[in-house]
Amino acid sequence: MSTETIHMQARQLVTPDHPTITFIEGDGIGPEIWAAARQVFDAAVQKAYAGKRQVNWLPLLAGETAYQQTGQWLPDETLSALRTHLVGIKGPLTTPIGEGHRSINVTLRQKLDLYACYRPVTYYDGTPSPVRHPERVNIDVFRENTEDIYAGIEADVNTDEAADLKQLLARYNQLEKVRFPETAAFGIKPISSEGSARIVRAAVEHALAHNRHTLTLVHKGNIMKKTEGSFKKWGYQLIETDYADQAFTMNQYAQLKADQGSDAADAALKAAKDAGKLIVNDVITDNFFQQTLLHPENFEVVATMNLNGDYISDALAAQVGGIGIAPGGNINYQTGHALFEATHGTAPQFAGQNKLNPTSIILSGAMMFDYLGWSEVATEIRQAIAKAITSQHVTMDFATTDSATILSTSEFGEYVAEQL
Secondary structure, three states, X not given: OOOEOOEEEOOEXXXXXXEEEEEEOOOOOHHHHHHHHHHHHHHHHHHHHOOOXXXXXXXXXXXXXXXXXXXXXXXXXXXXXXXXXXXEEEOOOOOOOOOOOOOHHHHHHHHOOOOEEEEEEEOOOOOOOOOOOHHHOEEEEEEEOOOHHHHOOEEOOOOHHHHHHHHXXXXXXXXXXXXXXXXXXXEOOOOOHHHXXXXXXXXXHHHHHOOOOEEEEEEOOOOOOOOHHHHHHHHHHHHHHHOOOOEEEHHHHHHHHXXXXXXXXXXXXHHHHHOOOEEEEEEEHHHHHHHHHHOHHHOOEEEEOHHHHHHXXXXXXXXXXXXXXXXXXXXXXXXXOEEEEEOOOOOHHHOOOOOOOOHHHHHHHHHHHHHHOOHHHHHHHHHHHHHHHHOOEEOHHHOOOOOOEEOOHHHHXXXXXXXX
């Protein structure tokens, strides 16, 4: 089988008929869920294209396996291959808490500048859920992936770095805001106009391309006025400047109301909706969590910063079955680089038992095929997953009836592939 390299041309991703796509199995249960997923991917490509297209899978090392074989958690060869081939998919990788090496996931996002973490959250009929109406959840989350406290700029207690930071704070009369300065560790939260603009732009472009009607900027700008407050401000500025003909913001609504009164503002909002414009609003983060439990149908696309996005995507996933079913992709829409991933952890206590759910990585693969322009493959995968869950041919965590057929990880992959 001849292969060609995925590449960018005129700012568009070009996928050949026989692309090389990289994969990292991952740690813990990673190899098991990857094996199940790959079987589904190959079957879906065959079903969609009858041999005219085919993926050449290129294995790469990262995580514990890489460290054992090379002495590096993230080998240089892996980064080089990811840069060359643009698109890849990965299982979960180990991140120690409080000590040890830094998150490989975060390192990959920063090294490849994968600034947009895109996580679609939707419900599959038959999936167990803790809420009464999970079918009302259909929200696409765009999380900024490279800034915020995930930048990793920290100073531990009683270090030179902490002492220097305290001196700087004292110089600007800010040290008194630190309640216990002598025993405090510090973290720095960078939020830039450039970083904010490109994640908001990605969310807007997605909303317009997929006929979504609302975009919500989620922030804690009432408290963190210079960082998260600026994210909101910069987001509105970008949309009002670059998408004036396609979107209407509630910032514009508020200005019209202040200048011309409620009637004029209401009329402008109605006209924007009638014209099919994207309506953009903003919500304080804590209120967003409440509202997505009470009225998730009011949200379609969300743009937010790194830490908020981490919380939000997992909390929303819990409403539709948990992170075991939640897909995710880390994307740079400018360079074309993208790395799709299982969004859950490595679950080392279950490694080798062949019983955990591979749906997260399978649906992440569907996202990947959408990104490649192979939408027929993505549709086949999602339909097969839906059929498996509805018919209750599932792994143990998704069994909701006494008549459910409990499948192992590998058996679930086989069953989904058979539906293709």
